[in-house]
Amino acid sequence: MAMEAVEIERMIRDAFPNADVEIKDLAGDGNHYAATVVASEFTGISRVKQHQMVYAALKGKMDGPAGELHALALTTRAPAAPQTEG
Template sequence: MAMAAPDIEQLIREAFPDAKVIVTDLAGDGDHYGARVVSQAFAGKSRVQQHQMVYAALKGNMGEALHALALETDVPK
């Protein structure tokens, strides 16, 4: 069963309470999402580390309930 955008957003917000999170259904199929996550928690981290942090926040759903997620992460300006 696929995850809904609000569920993805909730998991990310639980891990990064300060984050600005935008989740978009890229294909309109409820299975391919894009997420932009901006959090101070990413400061000093490489892009790979930032993405790993977001994947960890998804609590094992990546590759299971969540098939594809195009990530864009950043630190607040």
């Protein structure tokens, strides 16, 4: 069973309400997506932990062969710090 991009985005936004989230369907099959998530919750956290946080937000939808989402290429980062003039 495939997932729609809007469902993936909703689940991520539920966990990270102020995040910038972009989802792309890579193969047009509802199983292979790329997601970019920029969230302040990622500040000071390793990329591995950031990815784990996003996977947790998907609540098991990627778990094993019975998962609804087969592949998700993740790009995560904290927002850039505002530049100050000095």
